[in-house]
Amino acid sequence: MNALPNEMVVELRNLKMYFPITKGLLRHKIGDIKAIDDVSFKIKRHETFGLVGESGCGKTTTGRCILRLYRPTSGNIFFQGIDISSFSERQLKPLRRHMGAIFQDPYGSLNPRQTARMIVGTPLLIHRMVRKRNFDERVAELFHLVGLDPSMMDRVPHEFSGGQRQRLGIARALACHPSLIVCDEPISALDVSIQAQIINLLEELQEKLGLTYLFIAHDLSMVQHISDRIAVMYLGRIVEIAESLELYENPLHPYTKALLSAIPIPNPKIEKARKRMVLKGEVPSLLNPPLGCYFHPRCDFANQDCRNEIPPLREVHEGHQVACFRV
Amino acid sequence: MAALLEIQNLKTYFQTYQGLVKAVDGISCFIGEREIIGLVGESGCGKSVSMLSIMQLIPSPPGQIVDGKILFDGQDLLQFKAKGEEMSFIRGGKIAMIFQEPMTSLNPVLTIRRQLTESLEVHLDMDSFSARERAIELLKLVGIPDAETRIEDYPHQFSGGMRQRVMIAMALSCSPKIIIADEPTTALDVTTQAQLLELMKEMVIHFNTSLIIVTHNLGIVARYAERIYVMYSGRIIESGRAEDIFEDPRHPYTIGLLNCVPRLGETRKRRKLVPIVGLPPNLINMPPFCAFLPRCAYQIEICKQEPWPPLRSVGDQHEVSCHIDVQERQ
Numbered sequence: 001m002n003a004l005p006n007e008m009v010v011e012l013r014n015l016k017m018y019f020p021i022t023k024g025l026l027r028h029k030i031g032d033i034k035a036i037d038d039v040s041f042k043i044k045r046h047e048t049f050g051l052v053g054e055s056g057c058g059k060t061t062t063g064r065c066i067l068r069l070y071r072p073t074s075g076n077i078f079f080q081g082i083d084i085s086s087f088s089e090r091q092l093k094p095l096r097r098h099m100g101a102i103f104q105d106p107y108g109s110l111n112p113r114q115t116a117r118m119i120v121g122t123p124l125l126i127h128r129m130v131r132k133r134n135f136d137e138r139v140a141e142l143f144h145l146v147g148l149d150p151s152m153m154d155r156v157p158h159e160f161s162g163g164q165r166q167r168l169g170i171a172r173a174l175a176c177h178p179s180l181i182v183c184d185e186p187i188s189a190l191d192v193s194i195q196a197q198i199i200n201l202l203e204e205l206q207e208k209l210g211l212t213y214l215f216i217a218h219d220l221s222m223v224q225h226i227s228d229r230i231a232v233m234y235l236g237r238i239v240e241i242a243e244s245l246e247l248y249e250n251p252l253h254p255y256t257k258a259l260l261s262a263i264p265i266p267n268p269k270i271e272k273a274r275k276r277m278v279l280k281g282e283v284p285s286l287l288n289p290p291l292g293c294y295f296h297p298r299c300d301f302a303n304q305d306c307r308n309e310i311p312p313l314r315e316v317h318e319g320h321q322v323a324c325f326r327v
Numbered sequence: 328m329a330a331l332l333e334i335q336n337l338k339t340y341f342q343t344y345q346g347l348v349k350a351v352d353g354i355s356c357f358i359g360e361r362e363i364i365g366l367v368g369e370s371g372c373g374k375s376v377s378m379l380s381i382m383q384l385i386p387s388p389p390g391q392i393v394d395g396k397i398l399f400d401g402q403d404l405l406q407f408k409a410k411g412e413e414m415s416f417i418r419g420g421k422i423a424m425i426f427q428e429p430m431t432s433l434n435p436v437l438t439i440r441r442q443l444t445e446s447l448e449v450h451l452d453m454d455s456f457s458a459r460e461r462a463i464e465l466l467k468l469v470g471i472p473d474a475e476t477r478i479e480d481y482p483h484q485f486s487g488g489m490r491q492r493v494m495i496a497m498a499l500s501c502s503p504k505i506i507i508a509d510e511p512t513t514a515l516d517v518t519t520q521a522q523l524l525e526l527m528k529e530m531v532i533h534f535n536t537s538l539i540i541v542t543h544n545l546g547i548v549a550r551y552a553e554r555i556y557v558m559y560s561g562r563i564i565e566s567g568r569a570e571d572i573f574e575d576p577r578h579p580y581t582i583g584l585l586n587c588v589p590r591l592g593e594t595r596k597r598r599k600l601v602p603i604v605g606l607p608p609n610l611i612n613m614p615p616f617c618a619f620l621p622r623c624a625y626q627i628e629i630c631k632q633e634p635w636p637p638l639r640s641v642g643d644q645h646e647v648s649c650h651i652d653v654q655e656r657q
Contacts, residue, residue, distance in 0.1 A: 054517070054518060054519075161606055163606065191543070192369060192543055192587065192588060193583065193584065194602075194606070197602040199589075200599070218516060218517065220517065220591070221546075245592070248591055258518055259517060261521070262518045263517060263546065264524075264546030264547050264549060265550075265590065266590070267573055267590075269574075278521050279521075279522065282488060283516075
């Protein structure tokens, strides 16, 4: 299905996304919110790339830039080898069907007045992927794919449970045979026992359809479970990229270490023996970020260098990049 | 251990147009002095309703506590009127509550000082000056920097984590015997969550308070709770010491819950998640059988014939409500 054979599905080079801060009646610009500041990474075909960080760190903005829902301030976005960072809507449209998106809120992301058939089927109509007489058949196929009963096609979203709605969202994302799916916190609104169902479904679909995922979440344990590689973001910058297990076994950035230690493990024996590294302070505001390394006010290892300069992302060993002077 | 608070066969029902919802259907539990217990379950299992029942904060109608006893300090709290003086004395004074949403549980148009000093003035009869002093002291204790000036701020000037710290200060203000924390950190980031939970644990020790943590996060209870109650569709289906629940779970639902959460250091190549099939039941007009039956992997004939089994002991302080002996089956 993928017309463009390329090892890298997505490549970001020095991507920056600034949002202007305006003031007063004339809305003149007084500054920038640097939602993403100099982010570079690659997503390989058929892999799951996890993006973790706390709220406000720019992970959703990164996902939206890749989908080109935003036009980035500067930097390049390569999608299957093509630089789409300054494409117009018209140039983007033929590419849109190769990318899908699943959103966090299964209540807000579905139109409450549309039937499930139209929710899942609209992308097919927009991209003229199917003839009218085959429409129902294809929608039913998608329903089967995500484990929904096609007899529910004429229902509206409120008649579905949270997990079922998320399945609808997945079916919609899959409709046009995409190669990349951006999953933006797809499970955080669901109950624990339903989360595993959706995760397993995503894994099965990836195997069956050869999908590539960008998996955005704040729950590191779930990201770690599903991802092949993980990037950790803090205040608009990537602080560490590593293979999933490597990141767990050998975290290098102090922020990654703190994130890992903040996650409680469901085992009382391990938990009670574990030493916890509790971060001091709060995430600084993007309106007024600290000088130097953004993490230094909360970091126990910070020295003079960290206060003056922003550490670049550098490769420490094969496939493990970190942005810290003190590693 | 002497029980500080004991709930006996509590039943809270809601009358809706679709039918009767047995949100809490006969739960019994207790909490000892200076103990931290965990109440675990998915959304809609009745964990919040049972806690609100203790405080008599159930909106009525449609809700009603139809049966049961809540024994605290030798008195049955359900004997008191919800809006009576005795209950007001208990609420906030003896049993305090921390809610999930720090934004909605603080009043946006009143300063932090007004909200913090109110309970001090009401419960401890302080004058406004000493109440303010005490409030500043509390804010410092929960780690709010610059407490003297920030006390005059409004809730929107605080971040989510800071608001929840204010809520903790508020709960602690009258040195209650028990603090009920209803999903205290769900809306917050993981690092903030860790900060707040450590703070709560510290405060509980500092103030000699008992703590009930209501949550759906198994990791949190594993770290903090000494004993755990697992709830499913309005009932407690398993209870015991934390180690027993996690290492030797006896109810198929508890086993399922533990199998469907990912663990750090285990990628999907090492272990696939085992989800619990199906959906949590709709609580309207439930059949008399075990509510977990449609999702249970262990079910046998007797489950479809006999009513929901009562809790039976399977070990020291370890009780389970199931017809099946899971250990035998494995």
